[in-house]
Amino acid sequence: MSRVEKSGLYCPNPFGEFDQILLAHGSGGRLMLQLLDNVIMRIFDDSLMHQGHDGSLLEPPHSRLIMTTDSYVVRPLFFAGGDIGTLAVNGTVNDLAMCGARPLYMSVGLILEEGLPVSILEQVLLSMKSAAQCTGIRIVTGDTKVVERGRCDGMYINTTGIGGLEAENQISAAQICLGDAIIVSGDIGRHGMAVMSAREGFSFSRPIQSDCAPLWESVKFLLDANIDIHCMRDITRGGLASVVKELAAACKLQFSLIEKNIPVDSEVRSACEVLGIDPLHVACEGRYVLFVPGNSAETAVSLLNRYYCENGDRMGNSQFQAGVIGEVIPGKSGIVTLRTTIGGNRLIEPPSGEILPRIC
Amino acid sequence: MSRVEKSGLYCPNPFGEFDQILLAHGSGGRLMLQLLDNVIMRIFDDSLMHQGHDGSLLEPPHSRLIMTTDSYVVRPLFFAGGDIGTLAVNGTVNDLAMCGARPLYMSVGLILEEGLPVSILEQVLLSMKSAAQCTGIRIVTGDTKVVERGRCDGMYINTTGIGGLEAENQISAAQICLGDAIIVSGDIGRHGMAVMSAREGFSFSRPIQSDCAPLWESVKFLLDANIDIHCMRDITRGGLASVVKELAAACKLQFSLIEKNIPVDSEVRSACEVLGIDPLHVACEGRYVLFVPGNSAETAVSLLNRYYCENGDRMGNSQFQAGVIGEVIPGKSGIVTLRTTIGGNRLIEPPSGEILPRIC
Numbered sequence: 001m002s003r004v005e006k007s008g009l010y011c012p013n014p015f016g017e018f019d020q021i022l023l024a025h026g027s028g029g030r031l032m033l034q035l036l037d038n039v040i041m042r043i044f045d046d047s048l049m050h051q052g053h054d055g056s057l058l059e060p061p062h063s064r065l066i067m068t069t070d071s072y073v074v075r076p077l078f079f080a081g082g083d084i085g086t087l088a089v090n091g092t093v094n095d096l097a098m099c100g101a102r103p104l105y106m107s108v109g110l111i112l113e114e115g116l117p118v119s120i121l122e123q124v125l126l127s128m129k130s131a132a133q134c135t136g137i138r139i140v141t142g143d144t145k146v147v148e149r150g151r152c153d154g155m156y157i158n159t160t161g162i163g164g165l166e167a168e169n170q171i172s173a174a175q176i177c178l179g180d181a182i183i184v185s186g187d188i189g190r191h192g193m194a195v196m197s198a199r200e201g202f203s204f205s206r207p208i209q210s211d212c213a214p215l216w217e218s219v220k221f222l223l224d225a226n227i228d229i230h231c232m233r234d235i236t237r238g239g240l241a242s243v244v245k246e247l248a249a250a251c252k253l254q255f256s257l258i259e260k261n262i263p264v265d266s267e268v269r270s271a272c273e274v275l276g277i278d279p280l281h282v283a284c285e286g287r288y289v290l291f292v293p294g295n296s297a298e299t300a301v302s303l304l305n306r307y308y309c310e311n312g313d314r315m316g317n318s319q320f321q322a323g324v325i326g327e328v329i330p331g332k333s334g335i336v337t338l339r340t341t342i343g344g345n346r347l348i349e350p351p352s353g354e355i356l357p358r359i360c
Numbered sequence: 361m362s363r364v365e366k367s368g369l370y371c372p373n374p375f376g377e378f379d380q381i382l383l384a385h386g387s388g389g390r391l392m393l394q395l396l397d398n399v400i401m402r403i404f405d406d407s408l409m410h411q412g413h414d415g416s417l418l419e420p421p422h423s424r425l426i427m428t429t430d431s432y433v434v435r436p437l438f439f440a441g442g443d444i445g446t447l448a449v450n451g452t453v454n455d456l457a458m459c460g461a462r463p464l465y466m467s468v469g470l471i472l473e474e475g476l477p478v479s480i481l482e483q484v485l486l487s488m489k490s491a492a493q494c495t496g497i498r499i500v501t502g503d504t505k506v507v508e509r510g511r512c513d514g515m516y517i518n519t520t521g522i523g524g525l526e527a528e529n530q531i532s533a534a535q536i537c538l539g540d541a542i543i544v545s546g547d548i549g550r551h552g553m554a555v556m557s558a559r560e561g562f563s564f565s566r567p568i569q570s571d572c573a574p575l576w577e578s579v580k581f582l583l584d585a586n587i588d589i590h591c592m593r594d595i596t597r598g599g600l601a602s603v604v605k606e607l608a609a610a611c612k613l614q615f616s617l618i619e620k621n622i623p624v625d626s627e628v629r630s631a632c633e634v635l636g637i638d639p640l641h642v643a644c645e646g647r648y649v650l651f652v653p654g655n656s657a658e659t660a661v662s663l664l665n666r667y668y669c670e671n672g673d674r675m676g677n678s679q680f681q682a683g684v685i686g687e688v689i690p691g692k693s694g695i696v697t698l699r700t701t702i703g704g705n706r707l708i709e710p711p712s713g714e715i716l717p718r719i720c
Contacts, residue, residue, distance in 0.1 A: 024714035028598025028643070031712065033606075053532060054455040054594075055428035055523065065425075068415035069467035069520055070503045073511075095414040107429035109469070109518040143430045143518075147718060151433075153511045158469040158503075160429055160520035163415065172413060234414075238388025246393075283388070352391065354384035358507060 021116040026146030039118065040144065043125040044108075048140040056141040058105055063164035065104075068095040071158040075358045077124065079198035081190075081210030084157055085127030087285060087360060090214045092161040093135050094234040097216040098288060100167025100223065103137035109158035110144045116154055124155065135214040137161065167223055173250035175230040181297030182255060182326040183290045185218065185304055186211065187263035188240050192282035193271045195359045206267050213286030221307045222290075227300045231291040234284075236360060241280040242350040243289055244336045254331030257338045257348065263321040280338075281351045283359050289325075297324050381476040386506030399478065400504065403485040404468075408500040416501040418465055423524035428455040431469075431518040435718045437484065439558035441550075441570030444517055445487030447645060447720060450574045452521040453495050454594040457576040458648060460527025460583065463497035469518035470504045476514055484515065495574040497521065527583055533610035535590040541657030542615060542686040543650045545578065545664055546571065547623035548600050552642035553631045555719045566627050573646030581667045582650075587660045590651040594644075596720060601640040602710040603649055604696045614691030617698045617708065623681040640698075641711045643719050649685075657684050 024031045041049060048056050072088040082090075093103045108128065112121065132139050169175070194210035196202065215234060222229060231251075233243045240262070248255050264272075264279045272279045292300045304322035336348040384391045401409060408416050432448040442450075453463045468488065472481065492499050529535070554570035556562065575594060582589060591611075593603045600622070608615045624632075624639045632639045652660045664682035696708040 022714070023717045024712075026597075026717065027711055027714040028596065028602045029711040029713070031714075032598075033710075051532065053459055055426040055459040055461065055521075057459070057525065058425045058427055060424055064420055065418045066415040067418055067465055067467055067501055067520075067522065069469045069501055069518070071469040071471050071505045071518060073471060073505045073507050099413055099415040099417070101415065105427055107427055107520050109429045109431040109520070111431050111433060111471075111516055141427055141429055145431045145433045145516075145718075147433050147513065147516075150510060151513045153507065156471055156505075156507075156516070158429070158431060158518035158520075160427075160467050160469070160518075161415075162425075162427065162522070165417065172411065236388065237386075238392070242388045350393075351387060351389040352384075353389070354382070354387040354391075357383045357386065358505075 019118050021112045021114060021118065021121065021146055023114050023146050023148065026144065035144065039122060040125060040142065043122065043129055044139045046138050046140060048138060058140065061104065061164050063166060066096055066099045066101040066163040066165055068092060069158065069160040070095065071156060072360060073156050073358050074195060074360055075153055076198050077120065077154050079210055080194045080207050082212035083124055083127050084155065085124035086131045086212050088157040088159045089128050089131035090212050090285060091360060092159040093137055094215045096161050096163030097219045098232045098234050099163065100171045100219065101163030101165045103135055103161055103163050103216055105140045105162040106132065106137050107160045108139055108142040110142065111152055111156040112144065112146045113152035113154055114146055114149045121155065135216055169228060171229055171231055173231050173247050176247065176251035176253060176291045176328055177230060178253065178328055178330060179294045180230055180291040180328040181294045181324050182257065182328065183292065183297060183300055183322060184262065184287060184325050185322050186287045187265050187321055188235060188284050188287055189264055189268045189272065189279040189282035191285040192356050192359050193268050196356060202271065204267050204271060208267050208271065211284050211286040215286065215288055217311065218304060218307045222300060222303055225303050227292055227296055227303065229290055229292055232288050234288045236283050236285065238350050239281040239283055240289065241348050245348060245350045248336050249334035252333035253328050255326055255336040256329045257326035257336060259338050259340045261323055261325045263323060277355055280348065281355060283356065285360065294327065379478050381472045381474060381478065381481065381506055383474050383506050383508065386504065395504065399482060400485060400502065403482065403489055404499045406498050406500060408498060418500065421464065421524050423526060426456055426459045426461040426523040426525060428452060429518065429520040430455065431516060432720060433516050433718050434555060434720055435513055436558050437480065437514050439570055440554045440567050442572035443484055443487050444515065445484035446491050446572050448517040448519045449488050449491035450572050450645060451720060452519040453497055454575045456521050456523030457579045458592045458594050459523065460531045460579065461523030461525045463495055463521055463523050463576055465500045465522040466492065466497050467520045468499055468502040470502065471512055471516040472504065472506045473512035473514055474506055474509045481515065491574065495576055529588060531589055531591055533591050533607050536607065536611035536613060536651045536688055537590060538613065538688055538690060539654045540590055540651040540688040541654045541684050542617065542688065543652065543657060543660055543682060544622065544647060544685050545682050546647045547625050547681055548595060548644050548647055549624055549628045549632065549639040549642035551645040552716050552719050553628050556716060562631065564627050564631060568627050568631065571644050571646040575646065575648055577671065578664060578667045582660060582663055585663050587656055587663065588653055592648050592650045594648045596643050596645065598710050599641040599643055600649065601708050605708060605710045608696050609694035612693035613688050615686055615696040616689045617686035617696065619698050619700045621683055621685045623683060637715055640708065641715060643716065645720065651688065654687065
């Protein structure tokens with residue numbers, strides 16, 4: 001993408017007779033240049049993209065760099081609270097944020113299905129641009145491929161992110177200590193249920209909005225307040241259950257969670273009950289788990305709630321309920337127990353099969 | 361990918377009863393961890409990948425950075441001279457090399473089709489690892505998604521590369537000058553024809569091998585010899601014709617090429633004649649065009665031929681015929697003329713439709 005000079009002209013009907021993606025748009029020829037100039041470069045429009053090369057020369061970083069990548073194959077492309085474009089930017093931004101890194105640069109790899117309406121592509125690219133601007137990451141280079149009808153599902157997007165490390169202390173599973181408080185930044189399970197609703201046409205009394213949102217600003221708010229974050233992880237595929245199990249195994253400690261403290265929206269809870277799905281297995285795209293020393297848990301929670309009360313989640317959502325959901329205790333490595341609302345204890349396991357395919 | 365600790369054990373039959381990719385391998389649950397541990401992390405096995413995080417902390421760079429991305433959707437996955445894995449590494453390495461940058465770090469985003477044999481996945485990952493080692497780039501982070509049967513074509517791969525700029529002078533279309541010699545690093549059109557042969561089952565008297573190969577070492581050889589490279593571009597989708605047209609437009613100068621100087625393997629030429637395709641429109645994956653001052657053209661060509669004579673192309677191929685194929689002349693911006701072997705002159709145009717879909 002970065003090799004093509006920008007046309008500089010806004011063209012209201014850039015494709016003339018074509019309003020769908022053709023195989024020839026992936027050919028390296030004239031139509032491909034038109035797609036790049038008139039749609040992709042026009043929408044993204046970052047000076048680093050206009051260097052007339054296949055690679056983008058980045059501005060010199062001031063900090064150590066983090067690299068992360070994700071492909072997005074969500075079905076359907078649009079859902080309440082976002083679309084594949086919002087997801088593709090925020091998902092990668094959040095992987096950087098969880099390392100304590102400010103999102104700096106992003107590449108975008110598009111795989112388009114022949115026949116995709118160009119209007120859909122434009123809508124998704126505009127979502128990407130808006131999400132990128134919202135969090136300050138720059139889309140600097142890209143690539144577009146087209147495959148035949150039936151060899152994709154509308155479009156798949158890969159984004160790779162480069163971030164600059166701002167956390168002074170190391171943030172990783174290895175830093176999790178006995179006595180750490182386990183905090184969740186907001187209610188869980190909305191993204192997975194929003195995508196399921198859009199896909200299956202479920203209707204609930206109140207539509208479930210995805211929680212898809214960027215996390216860097218709230219992380220930065222905690223770092224600036226000198227909260228000693230030992231570890232963070234965004235809650236995505238496999239839900240909260242997968243995240244805590246993976247981290248408990250990685251730090252070789254036991255976690256104890258309290259079910260009544262885990263925030264779940266009532267509509268999400270009802271939907272999960274109807275579908276027979278455990279909300280702990282449902283993905284979010286704008287929530288994270290963090291581990292902090294027990295004695296700073298209260299401060300961290302009140303900072304998070306203050307941040308979200310003042311800023312929303314930058315995607316227009318202002319309902320948040322950050323809270324302590326458990327602690328790190330002596331016990332067996334990799335075990336996570338849940339004290340249930342009815343007073344029992346159960347072991348938490350990640351989902352073993354695929355309950356919600358293609359939610360990100 | 362980088363979030364999962366490596367099992368440390370070689371497991372000869374890592375999947376037990378599963379020898380195919382299941383949707384559950386993309387779930388974030390137990391099967392996904394098995395796929396990561398027993399196949400992907402075991403094969404790639406880079407210490408930067410084992411940081412237990414979704415992002416990978418890179419070692420501090422000594423130079424300015426270049427970022428590039430490409431998705432690979434080649435059909436079929438295997439062809440004479442390479443496979444989608446070789447291509448996915450070399451293609452991205454070459455985009456960095458063309459900027460004058462040493463390939464440093466790479467991310468890998470896999471989109472797998474349900475039902476893909478795990479043995480095929482392993483074979484492709486081994487090709488990636490081998491191609492990465494060959495050129496010194498480190499695969500540091502990754503992501504794996506699984507889509508339903510019929511929503512992909514075996515597998516698609518995105519690679520995003522980070523390179524460290526080593527060229528001292530700027531290398532870009534804007535540096536191309538009147539009087540520059542236009543050099544091609546080897547014979548053109550083999551990759552496209554190798555893929556077409558594999559796809560359509562054509563058989564020729566001698567099989568056409570793809571030219572897929574990494575270009576950085578040969579670029580470095582020229583830079584070390586103080587060749588003042590004004591611009592380089594690898595010849596991929598759209599072939600030599602697309603590359604020269606795009607560069608002539610970007611530098612606003614006219615190019616004059618001489619057909620008899622453009623090296624085309626006799627088997628490739630015959631295949632193109634049978635299929636009615638202009639070899640100038642056929643992709644390579646290990647050839648580049650470079651622009652140098654006219655008075656250093658001879659030195660650059662002899663260095664290139666010496667390099668390839670001594671080193672092959674690092675993919676076992678030693679037949680190369682670098683040569684001057686034309687020059688930059690006064691004239692009309694964006695025009696490229698070809699003096700044909702029968703003495704006429706014709707204008708070069710990029711392909712306007714799609715003649716060879718999905719060759720990379």
